[in-house]
Amino acid sequence: MSDPLxxxxxxxxxxxxxxxxxxxxxxxxxxxxxYFLLPRAVVLPVSVEEIRAxxxxxxxxxxxxxxxxxxxxxxxxxxxxxxxADLSRHWGGVRVEREGxxxxxxxxxxxGAVNQQLRKWGRKIGPDPASINAAMMGGIISNNSSGxxxxxxxxAYHTLQFIxxxxxxxxxxxxxxxxxxxxxxVESREIFDGxxxxxxxxxxxxxxxxxxxxxxxxxxxxxxxxxxxxxYDHPLDxxxxxxxxxxxTLAFICEAVLKTLPDLPAKKTGLLFFENPVSACNAIFLLTxxxxxxxxxxxxxxxxxxxxLEEAPADLKNAPSKGCVLLCEYQAxxxxxxxxxxxxxxxxxxxxxxxxxxxxxxxxxxxxxxWKLRKGLYPSIAAARAKGASVLLEDVTFPIERLGxxxxxxxxxxxxxxxxxxxxxxxxxxxxxxHFVVAQSMNTPEEIKVFKNFNEDLxxxxxGKYDGCLKGEHGTGRQFAPFIETEWGEEAYGVxxxxxxxxxxxxxxxxxxxxxxxxxSYLQNLKGLAVVEEEVDKCVECGYCERRCPSRxxxxxxxxxxxxxxxxxxxxxxxxxxxxxxxxxxxxxxGMDTCAxxxxxxxxxxxxINTGDLIKxxxxxSHSETGNKRAVLVAKHFKIAExxxxxxxxxxxxxxxxxxxxxxxxxxxxxxxLAPGFPQWQxxxxxxxxxxxxxxxxxxxxxxxxxxxxxxxxxxxxxxNGVMEVFLRVAKKAGVIVALPSDAVGxxxxxxxxxxxxxxxxxxxxxxxxxxxxxxxLEGALPIVTDVTSCTFTLQHCRSALTEENQACFxxxxxxxVIEFAAAVLLPRLKIVHKKKKxxxxxxxxxxxxxxxxxxxxxxxxxxxxxxxxxxxxxxxxAGDRGFYYPELIRAATRKEAAEVGEEAYDxxxxxxxxxxxxxxxxxxxxxxxxxxxxDEVS
Numbered sequence: 001m002s003d004p005l006x007x008x009x010x011x012x013x014x015x016x017x018x019x020x021x022x023x024x025x026x027x028x029x030x031x032x033x034x035y036f037l038l039p040r041a042v043v044l045p046v047s048v049e050e051i052r053a054x055x056x057x058x059x060x061x062x063x064x065x066x067x068x069x070x071x072x073x074x075x076x077x078x079x080x081x082x083x084x085a086d087l088s089r090h091w092g093g094v095r096v097e098r099e100g101x102x103x104x105x106x107x108x109x110x111x112g113a114v115n116q117q118l119r120k121w122g123r124k125i126g127p128d129p130a131s132i133n134a135a136m137m138g139g140i141i142s143n144n145s146s147g148x149x150x151x152x153x154x155x156a157y158h159t160l161q162f163i164x165x166x167x168x169x170x171x172x173x174x175x176x177x178x179x180x181x182x183x184x185x186v187e188s189r190e191i192f193d194g195x196x197x198x199x200x201x202x203x204x205x206x207x208x209x210x211x212x213x214x215x216x217x218x219x220x221x222x223x224x225x226x227x228x229x230x231x232y233d234h235p236l237d238x239x240x241x242x243x244x245x246x247x248x249t250l251a252f253i254c255e256a257v258l259k260t261l262p263d264l265p266a267k268k269t270g271l272l273f274f275e276n277p278v279s280a281c282n283a284i285f286l287l288t289x290x291x292x293x294x295x296x297x298x299x300x301x302x303x304x305x306x307x308x309l310e311e312a313p314a315d316l317k318n319a320p321s322k323g324c325v326l327l328c329e330y331q332a333x334x335x336x337x338x339x340x341x342x343x344x345x346x347x348x349x350x351x352x353x354x355x356x357x358x359x360x361x362x363x364x365x366x367x368x369x370x371w372k373l374r375k376g377l378y379p380s381i382a383a384a385r386a387k388g389a390s391v392l393l394e395d396v397t398f399p400i401e402r403l404g405x406x407x408x409x410x411x412x413x414x415x416x417x418x419x420x421x422x423x424x425x426x427x428x429x430x431x432x433x434x435h436f437v438v439a440q441s442m443n444t445p446e447e448i449k450v451f452k453n454f455n456e457d458l459x460x461x462x463x464g465k466y467d468g469c470l471k472g473e474h475g476t477g478r479q480f481a482p483f484i485e486t487e488w489g490e491e492a493y494g495v496x497x498x499x500x501x502x503x504x505x506x507x508x509x510x511x512x513x514x515x516x517x518x519x520x521s522y523l524q525n526l527k528g529l530a531v532v533e534e535e536v537d538k539c540v541e542c543g544y545c546e547r548r549c550p551s552r553x554x555x556x557x558x559x560x561x562x563x564x565x566x567x568x569x570x571x572x573x574x575x576x577x578x579x580x581x582x583x584x585x586x587x588x589x590x591g592m593d594t595c596a597x598x599x600x601x602x603x604x605x606x607x608x609i610n611t612g613d614l615i616k617x618x619x620x621x622s623h624s625e626t627g628n629k630r631a632v633l634v635a636k637h638f639k640i641a642e643x644x645x646x647x648x649x650x651x652x653x654x655x656x657x658x659x660x661x662x663x664x665x666x667x668x669x670x671x672x673x674l675a676p677g678f679p680q681w682q683x684x685x686x687x688x689x690x691x692x693x694x695x696x697x698x699x700x701x702x703x704x705x706x707x708x709x710x711x712x713x714x715x716x717x718x719x720x721n722g723v724m725e726v727f728l729r730v731a732k733k734a735g736v737i738v739a740l741p742s743d744a745v746g747x748x749x750x751x752x753x754x755x756x757x758x759x760x761x762x763x764x765x766x767x768x769x770x771x772x773x774x775x776x777x778l779e780g781a782l783p784i785v786t787d788v789t790s791c792t793f794t795l796q797h798c799r800s801a802l803t804e805e806n807q808a809c810f811x812x813x814x815x816x817x818v819i820e821f822a823a824a825v826l827l828p829r830l831k832i833v834h835k836k837k838k839x840x841x842x843x844x845x846x847x848x849x850x851x852x853x854x855x856x857x858x859x860x861x862x863x864x865x866x867x868x869x870x871x872x873x874x875x876x877x878x879a880g881d882r883g884f885y886y887p888e889l890i891r892a893a894t895r896k897e898a899a900e901v902g903e904e905a906y907d908x909x910x911x912x913x914x915x916x917x918x919x920x921x922x923x924x925x926x927x928x929x930x931x932x933x934x935x936d937e938v939s
Contacts, residue, residue, distance in 0.1 A: 004061050005041070005057070005061040006020060009083070017044040017045075017046070018041060019042040020042075022579050022583050022586075023564055025040075025041075025042065026038065026563065026567035027560035027563045027564040028042050028068075028084055028563075030079060031071040031073055031541070032074050032542040033075055033077075033078075033479070034390040034391075034442060035079050035477075035478055035527055036079065036525055037080055039080050039084040040063065041084070042083075042086055045087075045090070051252050052166060054083070055166070055168055055252075058506075059168075059508060063083055063508070064507060064508045064509065064511040065080070066082065066248065066509075066511075067087060067142075067252060068084055068087065069108055069137070069138035070088060070134050070135050070136040070547075072131045072134050072544070073474070074474045075474050075476060075478060076477040076478030076513065076525075077247045077475055077476075077510070078139070080510070087108045087136070087138055088108050089108065089553050092109045092110070092896070093106040093108075094106070094114050096117050096118060097257070099121060100118055100121025100122070101123070101259065102161055102257050102258065102259060103117070103258055103260055104255060104256070104257050105137040105255065106137065106138075107137055107254075108137075108138065109136060109137045110134065111129070111133070111135050111136065111140050113871050116871045117871060118263070123260040123261065124262075125258055125261070126155060126158065127156050128150050129473065130375060131542070131544065133544070133547070134543055134544040134545075134547055138248075140156055141160070141256055142248050143221060143245060143473075143475040144156050144225065146431075146473050147428075149293050151428075152218065155219075156244050157225060157228075157241060157244040157245065159260075160240070160244055160257075160258060162256065163243060163255075163256045164253070164254040165240075165251040165253050165254060166251060168251070168504045168506065168508055169188075171187055173236065175240045176257065180236065181234060184235065190502070195235035195238050195502070196235050198495055199235070199238060201495065202229045211489075212227055212230060215469065218400070218468075219395075219431050219473055220471070221471045221474065222471040222480055222488075223496050224245065224246060224496045224499055224500075224514070225244060225245045226492060228242045228244075239503075246514070247475050247476065247510060247513050247514050249500060249513055250499070250509065251503070251509070262333060264293075264331040265333070265334075266331065266332045266337065267330065267331050267338070268361070269329045269361055269371075270328050270358050271325050271327055271370060272326040272328055272349070272352065273315060273325055274325070274353065274354065274355060275322065275323060276320075276323070276324065277297075277324050277403075277411075278405065278407075279404070280324045280404065281297070281403040284403065287328060287345075287349070290348050291330060292329065292345070293330060294327065295326050295327070295428070296427070296428065297326055297407075297426055297427055297429035298327065298374065299411065299425040299426065300320075300321060300323050301422070301424045302324075302377050303323065305376075305377060305381065306377060309372075327374050328349075328360075330342055330345065374426070378393060378606055379606035379608070380424070381423075381424060382437075382538075382606055383607040384422070385422075385439030386439060388441055388443055389529065390440055390441065390529055390540075392439075393436075394436055394474070395427065395433060395434065395472045396410075396433075396434055396436075396469065396470055397431070397433045398462070400431075403429065406461075410436065413457060413458065414436065414438065417453075418450075419438040423437065433473065442528060451526075452523055455479075459486055459487075469487065470487055476513070476514045477514070478516065478525070481515065481521060482516060482520065483522075484515075496515060500514075528570070529566065530566045530569035531569075535609055535617075536565050536566060545557065545558040545559055545604055545605050546559055546601075548601050548874060548875065549875075550874065550876065551877070551892065551893070554877075554888060554889055556591055556594070556595075558611035561614070592618055592619060592622075593886065594882075594886055594889050595612065595615040596878075597755050598612060598845040598879060599613070599849060600849070600875050603849065615757075616755065618757070620757035627758075631758035631760070631761035635750075635758075635762075635768075638765070640746075642707055642710065642711060642745060643745070689709070689722020689723065690722060690725070691724075692728060692740055694728055694738060694740040695739050696737050701731075701736065701737075701739070701816075701825070702738070702739050702740075702773075703727055703785050704744060704747070704784050704785065704786050705740065706749065707747070707749075707752075708788060708913075708915055709723040709724060709914050710744070710745065715933070723932060724740065726932045727740075727787060727818075727932050729936060730830070730935045731826065734829035736825060736826060736829065738785075741772075741776050743772070747768070749786070749791040749795050749798075750765035750766045750794060751791060751880055752881070753765055754794060766798040767801070767806050770798070770810050771806065771809070774806075784815050784816065785817075786815065786816070787818045787912075787932065788818070789818065789819060789846040789850070789913055790844060790916075792846065792850070793846035795815050796815050798810070817850065817852060818930070818931065818932060819852045819859070820852060822855075822859055822932065823855035823858045824855070826935055827858070827859060830935060831939060833938070833939065834937060834939075835865065835938055836864040836865070836934075836938060837866065838864060838866045838867075838868070839860060839866070839907055839934065840867070840868045840901055840904075841856050841860060841911065841931075842897070842917075842920050843856055843869060843873055843912075844876075844912055845874075847912060856931070857869070863934055864908075870900045872897040873897050875893055876897075876923070878890060878918070883915070890922060893919075894920060894924075897923070898923035909928040909929070910929055910931050910933070911928050911929075917929060
């Protein structure tokens with residue numbers, strides 16, 4: 001039977017930007033909150049015209065639309081049972097203007113990426129939410145995000161300069177264009193007059209006006225931003241600022257221009273210990289008067305959750321039963337200004353009733369450790385929660401003068417509901433804004449009743465006793481929509497309802513969010529977290545991982561891979577086997593085959609989930625006994641496999657030389673069409689290099705060339721110039737004596753088998769290789785250097801696969817990566833004579849995981865006047881050899897980085913893994929080469 005909505009969407013959107021499969025709908029059904037709704041379709045619009053068409057379809061078909069950027073919202077703003085419009089792929093533009101004073105952003109731009117663009121101007125955006133490296137500007141503006149340092153004055157509302165939007169009726173306005181003010185009054189006369197009428201109503205009510213002004217002195221994101229009616233006069237300006245914090249319920253935000261702030265580089269940071277919350281909170285006003293930029297509160301339960309971390313000072317464990325900490329930071333434009341500011345503050349700090357003398361530091365490493373402790377509070381609870389439990393990260397605001405008593409009351413409430421010592425309270429004390437984290441299971445009626453009673457008692461405490469705010473930063477969403485009237489009162493809530501009806505009379509925008517007449521809507525569509533498997537069960541579905549994923553714009557992200565696993569478990573339990581089998585079938589390609597298993601997702605994951613480990617295990621479990629035996633056979637005869645590969649490459653290049661440069665691509669492409677699992681010859685492939693050997697008796701280092709460099713390590717432009725040859729030549733220039741063993745052929749790190757889930761083959765290879773490394777290094781006497789960073793990472797983390805005997809050998813080996821070797825050993829001994837003007841690096845995944853980017857930057861500073869690492873640099877999707885099987889994965893993974901690199905002309909393009917260099921060469925049309933070749937060229 002035909003579906004009018006889906007038929008209309010198919011007519012308006014191409015198939016690759018309209019998702020209706022079960023695997024898509026179920027994996028998109030949740031966001032970072034504890035709500036789940038199954039969308040009818042997911043669309044990926046690319047233009048304002050498509051947005052207008054989407055509005056027309058929704059109105060005609062009687063459905064509703066939710067716009068979603070990163071989906072990191074915590075109150076259910078980014079879920080829907082209507083049409084979900086995903087903005088993360090095609091709306092990522094950022095443009096810095098007026099030498100950094102302004103920045104133009106689009107809804108799919110990641111906040112952290114915006115700051116990276118601004119960094120060269122010494123500027124940043126005002127909002128600084130903890131999720132800034134994942135959250136996108138559409139959500140940051142629509143939730144009126146703030147954060148640790150921005151307070152009230154520098155949030156999205158107060159830093160908005162211009163905004164462009166589409167109304168539900170299709171009209172488009174831009175506050176940057178003066179003529180749009182007159183046009184708004186004519187073309188949207190009803191809205192214009194309605195806003196003017198609401199403004200007059202508020203301003204004629206002295207009590208309501210004063211209440212609005214008072215409530216926005218502190219952080220407040222519950223309901224619509226009524227302060228816009230007092231801060232602005234023209235209805236278009238009022239509406240523009242009402243869009244900030246409206247959570248996508250009034251219009252679609254196409255783009256915005258924000259005022260920026262100085263990114264103050266000089267910082268002084270300390271931990272201040274107090275005996276109890278009251279004494280800590282009494283100090284807040286005094287510390288604020290001294291110019292403290294950040295005052296982060298952590299209660300005793302918070303300290304207990306992080307006191308065993310490596311970065312934790314010993315005093316955390318010694319704090320008394322009600323002890324607490326303020327993380328205090330001062331910021332200035334330079335060291336002199338910072339010194340002057342802190343000297344003026346010292347008398348105030350010295351007079352505080354501290355448990356221990358205050359110690360402040362300017363050491364970036366210690367400062368980073370302090371902030372890591374503060375930011376580690378959420379993951380400490382999230383990782384330790386019971387399987388199947390959701391994580392509630394709530395934020396409330398109290399009057400600062402009563403904050404200490406409020407903390408104690410909140411602690412008592414959490415205890416009363418059995419959250420006990422696991423519940424932690426922390427937050428932005430400077431703004432009276434407290435977060436608390438609890439683990440709450442919502443899988444049974446009894447558990448849901450507990451959740452209901454807790455929310456009602458929380459509202460009585462925050463609003464009834466303290467006249468505070470139920471949502472300081474995280475937005476109203478679905479969770480607190482029924483409590484807006486409780487907090488604001490009937491008259492203010494009436495204004496909000498009238499505004500929604502005025503602008504969106506058909507209710508097509510984000511239905512159920514912010515304005516919701518169902519008083520118990522917050523208890524519906526709760527996301528039960530099915531217990532599935534170890535990796536999946538830890539996930540809180542926050543979406544922090546997604547920006548790192550190379551398949552995010554091709555098939556799935558780590559969050560969606562996990563969401564799909566949970567959905568399958570729920571479907572199976574409900575007996576919906578047809579849908580279960582449909583998702584399972586599609587998961588093989590979307591979830592498993594196209595995952596690069598690069599582990600980059602774990603870098604930003606608050607509970608450190610490596611979804612690649614999950615996929616490796618699933619691959620391992622899917623292998624047949626015959627497949628495992630075949631892999632072990634290859635591992636045991638890898639020398640033959642390597643020699644065969646070299647021969648095949650030589651033959652392939654010979655065919656290309658005879659029949660044309662694309663002959664092998666066409667031939668293997670045809671074979672791939674018949675057998676999709678067949679690897680395709682790529683135009684960026686390079687030929688086998690000439691063999692190289694160096695075995696001096698007085699060697700200082702052992703060079704272990706990777707199998708990929710032995711097989712295809714020649715330069716694309718200079719095929720006689722292999723990586724091994726360059727390595728030895730640069731070492732000779734530096735006067736470093738290196739041994740390259742004659743029996744290195746056939747020796748492999750095992751990454752090839754590990755990434756595919758062939759555990760037995762990997763174990764065999766790892767043990768064989770460690771034995772060789774032990775012998776080559778003269779039983780651990782010489783450091784071993786590898787020329788591919790991912791191989792270094794594999795070797796450095798292979799211990800668990802080794803026998804007890806080989807573990808003892810492994811523990812005495814020092815395995816160095818080529819980047820570390822180049823920066824620490826070669827660079828100081830080389831004479832740089834041909835410094836380049838401008839170069840660009842691609843840090844491979846393992847370089848990020850091993851924290852080698854500082855060493856890469858050090859190489860760049862010495863070898864070039866300017867060395868760039870693209871803002872969009874990430875996993876290239878090659879994943880060893882996966883890009884040969886799925887070249888679309890490479891294209892999707894490198895699209896943004898290639899576009900950024902293509903904006904400028906560079907003197908050289910460098911990386912530290914041959915297959916990754918090939919992927920970037922394919923994406924950019926530029927010849928990416930090893931960092932060793934950079935050192936060779938400049939020395």
